[in-house]
Amino acid sequence: MRAPDHPVQAKGDVLLAVENVSLGFGGVKALTDVSFDIRKSEIRAIIGPNGAGKTSMLNCINGFYYPTEGRITFKGVKRPKMRPYVAARGGIARTFQNVALFKSMSTLDNIMAGRSIKMHASFFWQLLRHGPAMKEEVEHRRFVEEIIDFLEIQHIRKVPVGRLPYGLQKRVELGRALAMEPELLLLDEPMAGMNLEEKEDMSRFILEVNQQYGTTIALIEHDMGVVMDLSDRVVVLEYGRKIADGTPAEVKSDRRVIDAYLGVAH
Amino acid sequence: MLYREAGQFKTNYVADSAIFPLREDRIGLGLIVLAAYALAFLGNSFLLQAVMIPFLVFSLAAIGLNILTGYTGLLSLGTGAFMGVGAYACYKLMTAFPGVNVIVWIFVSGFFSAAVGALFGLPSLRIKGFYLAVATLAAQFFLQWCFIRIPWLVNYNVSGALDAPLRTLFGIPIMGPNATPQTRYLLVLTIVILLTWLASNLVHGRIGRMWIAIRDMDLAAELMGIRPLQTKLLAFAVSSYYCGVAGALLVFLWYGGAEYDVFNINQSFFILFMVIIGGLGSLIGSFFGAALIFILPIVLGIVLPAALSPFGLSVGADVIEHLRFMIVGALIIFFLIVEPHGLARLWQIGKQKLLVWPFPY
Numbered sequence: 128m129r130a131p132d133h134p135v136q137a138k139g140d141v142l143l144a145v146e147n148v149s150l151g152f153g154g155v156k157a158l159t160d161v162s163f164d165i166r167k168s169e170i171r172a173i174i175g176p177n178g179a180g181k182t183s184m185l186n187c188i189n190g191f192y193y194p195t196e197g198r199i200t201f202k203g204v205k206r207p208k209m210r211p212y213v214a215a216r217g218g219i220a221r222t223f224q225n226v227a228l229f230k231s232m233s234t235l236d237n238i239m240a241g242r243s244i245k246m247h248a249s250f251f252w253q254l255l256r257h258g259p260a261m262k263e264e265v266e267h268r269r270f271v272e273e274i275i276d277f278l279e280i281q282h283i284r285k286v287p288v289g290r291l292p293y294g295l296q297k298r299v300e301l302g303r304a305l306a307m308e309p310e311l312l313l314l315d316e317p318m319a320g321m322n323l324e325e326k327e328d329m330s331r332f333i334l335e336v337n338q339q340y341g342t343t344i345a346l347i348e349h350d351m352g353v354v355m356d357l358s359d360r361v362v363v364l365e366y367g368r369k370i371a372d373g374t375p376a377e378v379k380s381d382r383r384v385i386d387a388y389l390g391v392a393h
Numbered sequence: 394m395l396y397r398e399a400g401q402f403k404t405n406y407v408a409d410s411a412i413f414p415l416r417e418d419r420i421g422l423g424l425i426v427l428a429a430y431a432l433a434f435l436g437n438s439f440l441l442q443a444v445m446i447p448f449l450v451f452s453l454a455a456i457g458l459n460i461l462t463g464y465t466g467l468l469s470l471g472t473g474a475f476m477g478v479g480a481y482a483c484y485k486l487m488t489a490f491p492g493v494n495v496i497v498w499i500f501v502s503g504f505f506s507a508a509v510g511a512l513f514g515l516p517s518l519r520i521k522g523f524y525l526a527v528a529t530l531a532a533q534f535f536l537q538w539c540f541i542r543i544p545w546l547v548n549y550n551v552s553g554a555l556d557a558p559l560r561t562l563f564g565i566p567i568m569g570p571n572a573t574p575q576t577r578y579l580l581v582l583t584i585v586i587l588l589t590w591l592a593s594n595l596v597h598g599r600i601g602r603m604w605i606a607i608r609d610m611d612l613a614a615e616l617m618g619i620r621p622l623q624t625k626l627l628a629f630a631v632s633s634y635y636c637g638v639a640g641a642l643l644v645f646l647w648y649g650g651a652e653y654d655v656f657n658i659n660q661s662f663f664i665l666f667m668v669i670i671g672g673l674g675s676l677i678g679s680f681f682g683a684a685l686i687f688i689l690p691i692v693l694g695i696v697l698p699a700a701l702s703p704f705g706l707s708v709g710a711d712v713i714e715h716l717r718f719m720i721v722g723a724l725i726i727f728f729l730i731v732e733p734h735g736l737a738r739l740w741q742i743g744k745q746k747l748l749v750w751p752f753p754y
């Protein structure tokens with residue numbers, strides 16, 4: 128885990144800025160006037176009690192939802208209304224709260240599928256499975272094998288992911304997201320339902336991804352210990368509003384955050 | 394000891410990502426292909442004409458539907474109509490340009506049904522499952538209406554039927570009344586092997602992974618940058634291409650002539666059953682499904698009277714017919730209960746067991 132004297136100041140330039148974003152479904156307001164930014168190469172945590180709007184926030188960021196008000200700027204450009212695959216091609220990858228793997232495919236094929244947007248061999252060569260298509264297949268296989276080594280899942284390379292235990296599925300899902308070589312990686316509760324050992328492994332992978340590849344990470348997590356150890360900055364949501372934003376130490380001592388989590392004494 | 398992966402080491406990614414990584418599988422496949430070609434010279438014309446040619450044609454159509462329904466998860470009931478588009482396109486092309494070899498036109502006619510299939514695939518972006526099935530049902534009825542009502546499609550032929558004109562390859566008749574079952578079988582076999590090989594390449598590469606991704610979890614696929622509409626339309630186009638070629642083969646190399654009625658909704662269901670029983674998302678399953686649904690009733694029709702006669706039971710042809718339906722129906726239910734993922738999965742499990750035989754694991 129990270130040394131306590133690690134600099135916890137915001138790093139780099141703003142990669143993604145959320146400005147006054149509101150999101151409503153009919154009468155229900157999922158998000159109200161939320162603003163924060165995510166800087167390059169940082170680990171940014173989004174926390175809050177259940178139903179606070181954390182996943183809705185991620186859905187806005189990767190294009191599932193379009194904010195009813197406010198705007199999201201990615202790499203300095205205001206995001207238009209778009210389909211999620213456009214956001215993906217722009218460099219935003221994501222994992223899901225409930226694992227969303229391609230169950231019938233092997234670990235290898237799942238991660239290879241994450242490379243789809245990087246592969247360009249023409250339909251003709253794909254039909255023949257020869258020449259450029261095969262060359263490309265091998266090239267990307269090499270990259271995928273690096274991810275497999277990195278996540279220590281060599282032994283399940285050819286196992287259909289539907290048969291894997293939950294902890295490993297989460298790891299494969301992280302691998303699939305990494306295969307996209309994203310600039311911004313959104314992790315929706317990467318450690319939900321894991322035991323201590325699995326959590327430690329996952330934390331290690333997240334830190335290594337961040338440090339080795341410089342990938343910017345935004346993560347939602349309920350385990351406060353993990354959040355405080357991993358993240359550079361934390362934004363706290365409650366009932367769709369932002370109630371705190373800052374370093375883990377600042378957030379931890381914030382009165383409103385304590386009230387939100389522990390309840391207010393009457 | 395004949396079927397082992399021990400000692401077969403892969404030292405590069407090309408070898409490791411081979412479609413048949415096991416040497417024994419490759420040898421087995423080679424033998425099957427060889428036997429299929431040998432059958433052209435050993436089998437009698439009943440076997441070739443009434444069993445093997447239709448079996449191959451239906452297998453090809455089943456591969457087409459499997460690409461759409463099995464690999465991409467889009468349910469279609471328009472298979473019959475897409476086969477019809479291929480047949481009618483082939484007819485128009487070969488009568489308009491008789492100078493060009495008909496084999497070229499068989500392959501080209503698939504593109505027409507691919508275009509039509511992609512057009513009717515457009516609703517798939519918004520709707521899934523049964524709703525999409527109903528949308529493709531519209532294609533089935535609309536296209537069949539076209540086959541009946543547009544006499545231009547049959548060159549204003551008064552009978553309204555398609556007929557196979559005489560066509561030759563190197564002076565040998567390959568189509569029309571003079572073509573022997575043997576030459577037609579060889580032609581169909583070669584086309585089916587070629588197209589199966591191409592399909593197998595396609596589903597094992599990037600495009601196949603994109604199709605399966607859409608089937609297994611379309612939202613996650615979209616978040617990985619896979620464009621849902623393009624991927625689904627490609628599946629519709631490729632699937633319809635296969636169905637179209639199968640339709641052309643069906644009319645011109647098997648029946649030798651047919652009316653619009655061949656491409657009705659029953660044909661669509663017939664192919665769909667083959668795909669479901671054979672195994673969704675499996676090319677070999679398409680062959681198994683076609684064998685079970687098409688060949689098994691024929692075999693029963695021959696075997697049943699022979700099996701019943703020693704007991705002094707001389708039964709009429711109508712009873713045999715009923716028995717055939719009952720046995721095939723019971724077998725379909727049996728297989729679906731034993732293995733809902735189809736015969737292809739049984740085959741897979743059998744091979745896994747054989748790998749470690751005589752040990753249980």
